[in-house]
Amino acid sequence: MTRKQRRLAWVVFGLLALGTAVGLVLLAARDSVVFFFSPSELAAKPVDSNRRLRIGGLVATGSVRQEGEVVHFIVTDMARDIPVVFTGLLPDLFREGQGVVAEGKLGDDGVFRASEVLAKHDETYMPREVVEALKKAGQWQDVSVAPSPGAKSPEAPR
Amino acid sequence: MGDFWAMGGHGAFVWPAYGVGLGVLAVLAGVSVWRLGKREAELKNLQASLGDRRCVAREALHHREDTP
Amino acid sequence: MHRFANPTRFLRLSKVLLPWSGGGGVLLLVVGLVWGLWFSPADYQQGETVRILYIHVPSAWMGLFAYTVMAGASAVGLIWKHPLADLVAKASAPVGAAFTFVCLVTGALWGKPMWGTYWVWDARLTSMLILLFLYLGYMALVNAFDDPGRGARAGAILALVGFVNVPVIKFSVDWWNTLHQPASVSRVGVPAMALEMLLPLLVMGGAFMFYYVTLLLIRVRSEIAAAKVRAIRLAQGHGA
Structure with missing residues (x-):
């Protein structure tokens, strides 16, 4: 049945062409699709202070300082840190050592003024007791993140 | 039991999520079953009303199939 | 009448299957709801809110699965002109759209207390919204023609x-940084989710x-009845 084969060939050819096109578009859009920049990425690619952007990383342990409505904390990716100031209500999952995404502007003084702070959690789902048991057994890999200006880890946290 | 409904203080998000989810699925199921019933009844009525003319209709269908 | 030969076989088969799939679905749903809402533990970070997972994640899976079935049936219908394939594709769309809608709504209700927002335009959420519009566009297009074949x-x-x-949705969380976390279930190595x-x-x-x-069986039966009425x-x- 040549007609059926021809239709099959057209469908396969069309899908291949479309897949290639979409793949190329996605490759080109790699940079503009990013939802947030890590502190290292921001350090490597400076932006002017008037541009609104999002930064993401972990809330450094021991860095959260609450002064009334105003919250100060440090976003780190283990290699670089950005100090953040935010006024307003923090989400439930905002915790030291947890992921965070902040939207706002990076001032010339290097302080990020956030207008919105979102908590980012990882893909781990565990009952509390299990986590405690793991911690007791020394099997739990916690992300204890202190502000680390000297750290050399090139890998940005996900 | 009160704890169960409170859902750790986020009952206002957990219960609507389940309500919307199960509600949408239930409505779609109901509509699908109702439509199947309606269409099958329509088909039955049509076939019954054709009665002895059914052979004619079949003939006509046959005719249509043979001449695409 | 060769055109209805396969649908006839489908009608017979689906009549046998329907009570089992419907009954099995209700049984599993009751077990899953009681287990997920009552017996399963709270999460160490998210507390009780994690229970939205049991309705959000399956809807996301099925939204993608129904689209895959729809696309597969569409290819078969396009190439081999199988009359049943067109009906399967048409029947799959509203079910998949419902799953996708449920996924988006439950995701928003989960995002607000946990992330701090109902919605963000990150790659995962946006591609899932596009899936919903693909479903809606498909349904509108199919019903826009007087001739069902066209x-x-x-x-x-x-x-x-x-x-x-579909692959863009699946891998969006790996290709780009997103607010949405990566997959827990398909991760190899260390299990990201407790067995409970x-x-x-x-x-x-x-x-x-x-x-x-x-629902696919019911809707295909319904489409067959409509096609017979039309004929x-x-x-x-x-x-006349």
């Missing part, structure tokens, strides 16, 4: 073109799969 062909092309979105949570999730996934099969009306018109 509607099915136009819809099939849209379904196949839109299929590129994974099992009710899989039960709910099974319930949704049974629901999908049941008889057409024949009457010709005979």
